[in-house]
């Protein structure tokens with residue numbers, strides 16, 4: 232299982248929108264508020280690009296179900312992942 236490290240959330244711009252952090256080399260994750268709900272954004276350990284985890288279950292240990300499939304072809308990352316420090 233891959234463990235994704237917690238990375239800083241992107242800052243809000245002057246217009247109130249969160250500035251996108253498009254890629255994180257080596258992968259990572261952070262919380263985000265999506266439609267008023269706390270969700271998580273993961274960054275692919277292989278290509279570094281982002282994907283929302285709003286269709287996934289995340290347990291108290293940060294283990295993500297089902298496995299993470301990178302949504303950015305031609306990247307073929309498809310592995311079980313866990314979010315480090317998910318509850319802290």
Ligand SMILES: [Zn+2]
Pocket residue numbers: 275276277278279280301302303306307308
């Ligand atoms: Zn990828």
